[in-house]
Amino acid sequence: MAGRDEKLQAIYEEVLSRNPGETEFHQAVHEVLDSLGPVIAKHPTYAEAGILQRMCEPERQIIFRVPWMDDRGQVQINRGFRVEFNSALGPYKGGLRFHPSVYLGIVKFLGFEQIFKNSLTGLPIGGGKGGSDFDPKGRSDAEVMRFCQSFMTELYRHIGEYTDVPAGDIGVGGREIGYMFGQYKRITNRYESGVLTGKGIAWGGSQVRTEATGYGTVFFVESMLKTKGEGFEGKKVAVSGSGNVAIYAIEKVQQLGGKVIACSDSSGFVVDEQGIDLDLLKLVKEVQRGRLADYVKARGASAKLHSKGSIWAVPCDIALPCATQNELNAADAKSLIANGCQIVAEGANMPTTPDGVKLLTDAGVGFAPGKAANAGGVATSALEMQQNASRDSWGFEFTEQRLATIMRSIHDRCLTTADEYGKPGDYALGANIAGFTQVADAMLAFGLV
Numbered sequence: 001m002a003g004r005d006e007k008l009q010a011i012y013e014e015v016l017s018r019n020p021g022e023t024e025f026h027q028a029v030h031e032v033l034d035s036l037g038p039v040i041a042k043h044p045t046y047a048e049a050g051i052l053q054r055m056c057e058p059e060r061q062i063i064f065r066v067p068w069m070d071d072r073g074q075v076q077i078n079r080g081f082r083v084e085f086n087s088a089l090g091p092y093k094g095g096l097r098f099h100p101s102v103y104l105g106i107v108k109f110l111g112f113e114q115i116f117k118n119s120l121t122g123l124p125i126g127g128g129k130g131g132s133d134f135d136p137k138g139r140s141d142a143e144v145m146r147f148c149q150s151f152m153t154e155l156y157r158h159i160g161e162y163t164d165v166p167a168g169d170i171g172v173g174g175r176e177i178g179y180m181f182g183q184y185k186r187i188t189n190r191y192e193s194g195v196l197t198g199k200g201i202a203w204g205g206s207q208v209r210t211e212a213t214g215y216g217t218v219f220f221v222e223s224m225l226k227t228k229g230e231g232f233e234g235k236k237v238a239v240s241g242s243g244n245v246a247i248y249a250i251e252k253v254q255q256l257g258g259k260v261i262a263c264s265d266s267s268g269f270v271v272d273e274q275g276i277d278l279d280l281l282k283l284v285k286e287v288q289r290g291r292l293a294d295y296v297k298a299r300g301a302s303a304k305l306h307s308k309g310s311i312w313a314v315p316c317d318i319a320l321p322c323a324t325q326n327e328l329n330a331a332d333a334k335s336l337i338a339n340g341c342q343i344v345a346e347g348a349n350m351p352t353t354p355d356g357v358k359l360l361t362d363a364g365v366g367f368a369p370g371k372a373a374n375a376g377g378v379a380t381s382a383l384e385m386q387q388n389a390s391r392d393s394w395g396f397e398f399t400e401q402r403l404a405t406i407m408r409s410i411h412d413r414c415l416t417t418a419d420e421y422g423k424p425g426d427y428a429l430g431a432n433i434a435g436f437t438q439v440a441d442a443m444l445a446f447g448l449v
């Protein structure tokens with residue numbers, strides 16, 4: 001960014017000095033600011049009103065103690081976070097992550113990305129994110145319940161359907177949302193369905209929410225392929241992760257005629273040349289809460305587990321990183337390019353390192369950034385809020401159609417904006433500028449608040 005735009009560089013330096021040590025947050029801010037030079041040049045009012053500085057400073061940050069007792073009767077202490085980043089377009093909206101790596105810098109990077117992602121959906125939701133350094137791995141259901149109840153005992157006072165509406169993320173799925181909603185309902189004595197999304201279908205959840213992030217990413221890629229007159233038929237796809245986003249990305253790729261030949265978890269990756277057996281993967285991951293090693297054991301000869309090396313060295317036409325941040329680096333990008341990969345679409349948040357993105361885009365690989373490609377999850381959360389507000393529930397097909405339409409429209413908005421700013425095909429630039437301008441215009445209208 002240095003030398004390109006002094007104003008933006010000064011803002012970035014201020015972010016670095018005000019938020020020391022928060023490297024993932026710095027990375028996310030840098031990536032967005034790097035795209036905004038032409039917008040600031042075209043609309044000086046944004047700079048005059050300090051819109052960028054305000055956007056980089058969360059409206060509110062909450063950090064709290066989460067005490068709970070494990071099954072052996074020992075006291076455990078974790079740290080809880082909720083960063084309410086920007087409410088220009090609607091109530092703060094964004095997931096909760098439970099993972100030992102969670103600290104303020106991770107929550108702020110995710111919350112910052114969420115502002116632009118939520119804007120791109122075209123739905124009235126602001127940006128926020130939260131979570132805890134609690135590690136659910138190896139914990140019993142009873143321990144997870146006690147943790148979730150303690151977490152919500154503090155969080156409840158900060159959230160509400162018109163204020164802040166959390167959902168799931170890494171380590172937070174239907175089970176955790178259930179425990180948290182139960183505790184919220186008990187403390188407040190209100191059946192306020194719209195306070196959390198990702199709920200079970202029987203108690204205010206939406207059809208397709210579980211599938212939405214993975215499906216949405218694949219719908220986005222479908223639109224990218226369509227611009228080249230192609231489809232998924234016959235394409236080899238590698239998907240990292242084997243959690244919520246990865247599983248439903250695999251499902252939709254298979255439904256559209258593609259073949260997923262590899263997936264991963266934090267212990268390694270599996271290559272299955274006959275195509276991943278999705279029913280088996282769901283059984284191992286969603287029902288048994290097992291590991292990929294259990295999948296390989298049950299699958300037999302066609303699947304091989306690799307505990308060393310990178311999933312991105314597996315030759316594929318399309319790569320969908322769906323695990324976690326910075327999991328696809330420059331070396332991985334080089335392998336993908338060497339093996340003829342055509343598209344990288346981020347199901348996870350910021351899974352590609354900046355040098356990885358540069359290599360891919362310089363080599364002409366279609367690159368879809370997470371804030372556009374994985375926006376289907378939060379978009380369907382907003383549809384869940386709509387259903388809760390009108391005390392309605394929609395069918396699967398209807399909801400999936402709405403998701404598909406939203407993803408197509410995000411895709412087209414990214415492309416149109418990239419064209420408008422003289423960078424045809426640059427999805428990352430298009431996503432940043434389109435996401436930014438809508439939030440910036442609302443902030444201008446509100447005055448200095």
Ligand code: NDP
Pocket residue numbers: 095168169170171172213240241242243244245246264265266267322323324325327347348349374375377378
């Ligand atoms: P899950 O917890 O369901 O799954 C995460 C998967 O990624 C697991 O397979 C996990 O493996 C793997 N993983 C996590 N950390 C690492 C790591 N450090 N190295 C390698 N693998 C890792 O989470 P989700 O599927 O919900 O989320 C995945 C990504 O998608 C995240 O970046 C999240 O922010 C993003 N996202 C999620 C949305 C949602 O609706 N859920 C919406 C939009 C984005 P293991 O089990 O071994 O830990």
